[in-house]
Amino acid sequence: xxxxxxxxxxxxxxxxxxxxxxxxxxxxxxxxxxxxxxxxxxxxxxxxxxxxxxxxxxxxxxxxxxxxxxxxxxxxxxxxxxxxxxxxxxxxxxxxxxxxxxxxxxxxxxxxxxx
Amino acid sequence: xxxxxxxxxxxxxxxxxxxxxxxxxxxxxxxxxxxxxxxxxxxxxxxxxxxxxxxxxxxxxxxxxxxxxxxxxxxxxxxxxxxxxxxxxxxxxxxxxxxxxxxxxxxxxx
Numbered sequence: 001x002x003x004x005x006x007x008x009x010x011x012x013x014x015x016x017x018x019x020x021x022x023x024x025x026x027x028x029x030x031x032x033x034x035x036x037x038x039x040x041x042x043x044x045x046x047x048x049x050x051x052x053x054x055x056x057x058x059x060x061x062x063x064x065x066x067x068x069x070x071x072x073x074x075x076x077x078x079x080x081x082x083x084x085x086x087x088x089x090x091x092x093x094x095x096x097x098x099x100x101x102x103x104x105x106x107x108x109x110x111x112x113x114x115x
Numbered sequence: 116x117x118x119x120x121x122x123x124x125x126x127x128x129x130x131x132x133x134x135x136x137x138x139x140x141x142x143x144x145x146x147x148x149x150x151x152x153x154x155x156x157x158x159x160x161x162x163x164x165x166x167x168x169x170x171x172x173x174x175x176x177x178x179x180x181x182x183x184x185x186x187x188x189x190x191x192x193x194x195x196x197x198x199x200x201x202x203x204x205x206x207x208x209x210x211x212x213x214x215x216x217x218x219x220x221x222x223x224x225x
Contacts, residue, residue, distance in 0.1 A: 035214070044118070044219035045153070045161065045204050059213050101151045101166045101206075108160065 002026040002104050004096050009109030016086050016113075022079040022096030022106055030054070030074035035102050036081045038092035038111075048094070049081065064090075086113045119144065119205055119217035126223040132193040135220045137205035138186060143215055145186035149208035152181055152190045155219075156201045165190060192222070200224040 008020040020036070036048040049070040051058040058070045069082040079096050093108040120138040127133040137144065137152075144150055152165035163172055165181035168188060178193045188207070192199055205217040 037216075044202075045155075045206075045216045046118075047206070047214040047216055050214065057212075059211075061213065095160070100149070100208075101163055103163050103166070103172065105160045 002098065004098060004104065004106030006094065006096050006106045006109040009094065009111050011112045011114065012086055013115050014087060014113055017082070017084045018086065018111065020081040020083065020094055020096075020109060020111075022081075024077045024079065024096075024098070027098065029072075029077040032098050033100050033102075034070075034072060034079045035097045036068075036070060036079075037095045037097055037102075037105075038090075039095070039108075040092045046092070051079070083111070086111075088113050117215070119207060119215055121203075121205060121217035121220045123218070124221045124223065126225055127192075127195045128225045129195050129197065131195050132191060133195060133222065135190045135192075135203050135205075135222070137188040137190070137207075137217045139188070139207055139215070140186050142211070143186075143207040143209040144183065144188050146210050147208050148183070150181070150183060150188040151206045152179075152188075153204045153206065154199075154201050155204065161204060195224055197224050 003025045005023045035050045049060045051070045067085045071080045091113045095105050095108045097105045148168045150168045153161035155161045164175050164179050168183045169181040180191045203220045
């Protein structure tokens, strides 16, 4: 069974940094592209970032470019999102998701940026 | 990276069919056959129901179908059921090697 488990969320002050992790199991992690997607509760989904299966290439939404960095450790089956210079508008539930589509999603972790 | 355009809400009666549109541009929806649709019930994780414009993953009812014409993709749900009441989101790959979602559509089953 495919499992994606996000962690690292919480309350952070504006300007602060946070690193999210997504532990993957039940599939060949190193073979799949991975994404981060966020959602303000009650609002739509927003694509944040994606990384190729081997980590050789990554892309970002304009709203996070230069502040967020996606990475992965294929030996540990783990996806990361380093978030710096956080703003109030980054407050959302952050999901990791597997595959080009993407096909499967984790349960999400809530990030609240507030003083 | 402008969001794709979906109607904010649609509604239909049980047994009817509804269609949700997802309008993009020649840089996203119109550029590739990489459009996905997701169903999301309140408080739940998004569930993939259509990929590659019109392919249904295993386990998804054949009442769900997808299509594309030019820069607009569409999701059709036939034989509406109460459990279809949910939010629906479209997603497209873009020429910039990024992805973009629509704003989401709330489906109400009357």
